[in-house]
Amino acid sequence: MAVFDRPGDYTEQVLALVARIPPGRVMTYGDVAWAFGRPGARAVGMVMRYHGDAVPWWRVIRAGGHPPTCHEEAARLRYEEEGTPLVPASTPAGYRVDLKAAGWDPD
């Protein structure tokens, strides 16, 4: 998938994998990063920040099912819209994603 801009191969792979995540499913930054053999969870987040407009960034969340920082509202809309299993939690966002049910693994 070389249709994206290419600052590096890492970014390209992240975008490719995120784009593969089906609706109603989610992946953690750590899982996406480890899919390339690199725990660069932070780098994944940066990719979303620069290319988040080209991929379903809301399907990529933090460990524990917490939505991206400062983006809980927008993400929540997508989840309810796609039927992503959410779970009430005592977090600042007031909810979290049910990784146990929405957790997706590249098939």
Next chain:
DNA sequence: GCTCTGACTATTC
């Protein structure tokens, strides 16, 4: 080529 920054994670208080 070095330094700062960041949509992260795990550990500890």
Next chain:
DNA sequence: CGAATAGCCAGAG
């Protein structure tokens, strides 16, 4: 459970 600290990697300046 929430806030603070340290460690992590890649991209931008």
